[in-house]
Amino acid sequence: MFIAASAACGCAPTLGVLVGARLVQGLGAAVMLPASMALIREAYPDRVERARAISVWAMGGAVASAAGPVLGGFLTLLSWRTIFFVNLPVGLVALLLFTRIARSPRREAPLDATGQIAAVVAMGGLTYGVIEAGADGFGAPRVLIALGLAVLALIVFLTPQARGRHPMVPLDLFRSRGVVVPLLGGFAFTVGFYGLVFLLSLYFQELRGLSSSATGLAFLPMTVVTAFMNLVAARAAERFGARVPIAVGLFLMAVGLMALCVVPQSTPVWLMAVLLVPVGAGGALAVPALTAVLLDDVPAERAGTASGVLNTFRQLGGALAVAVYGALITTDFLHGMRVGLTISTVLLLVMAAAALTLKRPAEVTTPMKETRP
Structure with missing residues (x-):
């Protein structure tokens, strides 16, 4: 569905067709993403191995999200349609790989x-x-x-x-702190990250006069750091437990957003690109740990449901960020942008503090290996 809708977006003759195809594209993504997390829960019963797999999974999403402005900026030099066609080869490779995956266990349940x-x-x-x-x-x-x-x-x-x-969503899921904190943390992350990309994409082009490709390049340092930090996140969670990378990651995002909020309009673009780095690094550190806490806290048969709820909270955060921040910048762009970034900062700081209330990981003891004389 996602591949077919991407092709329809790229071929859309009118704005109405494009919006309709984007709706179908969103439906495909909504079905696909929670299922991908459920597959990881199914493939890696061991908690430590699952945390590493989630970090790789998160790296794909984080790099794609952060690289979107970079790649999109250059693709639009050819045609805006190419930003949709780029999904086709990646999607087809994914479908090919799915043919090698064993069929998942099923549990019959009527549709709510x-x-x-x-x-x-x-x-x-x-x-x-x-x-x-x-x-x-x-x-x-x-x-x-x-x-x-x-x-x-x-x-x-x-x-x-x-x-x-x-x-569809059993309410007893929300009785556990190990579910509620990742859900709200995912919401706060998406508000901060997608709200920032939305605001700065407009800021660089409308107020600073950058081209679409130059705007994309401004996000490049954040993209590179994001890819690296996702791999660090798994090691950090193993060493300190999930709550430390979650709290530190969300705090780093808040610091980066507040720095961008207070710098003057005359700040060089290269410096603003540098200030984006803590936001990308913090998100890459927090998201894998948030996801791991959620999947560890629910039984395997509820992994798909819990993943779907997490995805809903994140998508709702992104949609509301664009809606609210878009409303804030209609009269005074700079003032509205700073108010939006301040809102994101407060949300992230609150969730960073909430992450510290998560349980400490149980100490894992391993028998000593015999050594030969």
Whole structure:
């Protein structure tokens, strides 16, 4: 679905077709990402090996996200359509590799149609309401209707989750700190990271007059560091436990965002590119550990569900970041950008403190090896 939708995006003759194809692309990604984490949980029952595998998995996503502005900036020199066509060869290779994977165990369960539809309506209404509030204010009738619909849909969603025999999201998942902290931490990370990429992409081009390719290059140092730090994250989690890299990573992101918030507009672009490095490094340090804590805390048969909830929190964070920050910059770009970065900083600092409340890892003892005389 994702590959076919990417091809449709690249071939779209009108804006309406492009938006529709992007919707299908999002559906494909939403199904794919949680399943990839469930496959890791299935393939690596050992906690330490699973943490290493998650770091490699996270490296792929982090590098792709950070490299998007770089690669996209250069591809648009050829045509904006190429930014969608680049997905095709990668996706086809992934499909080929899937033919070598053993079939996963299955557990029959009916679809929670009420919960599924209500969740989509709730998140869609919330995102639309926030976006439109930036243009019309929160008192506008369509904004109030959208936000009211989101609240109503949330109530409809929670009812079958609490009382249904086969809920889409069992509410007892949220009783564990090992689930709640990764979910909120993933939300805060996405608000900070995607909000930053959104804001600075506009800032570099609109206020500093950079081309799309030059804007992409400004993100390059962060991309390189992100790739390296994902591999460091697994070793850090092994040595100190997951809570240390989570807390340190989110704190590093907060420091980088606050530095970008206070520098003057005349700051050289190269220095702003350097200030992006702590944001990428911190996110790369925190995300693998957050994911590992979540998958360690749930039984194997719930890995797909927990991964799906984590992905939902992250995607909702990204959508709200773009919506809220887009609304903030409509009147005064610089002021709005600084307010947005400050919001992200506060969220990250709160979650860094919350990460320190996670349980310390149990000490693992290994028998001493015999040595020959």
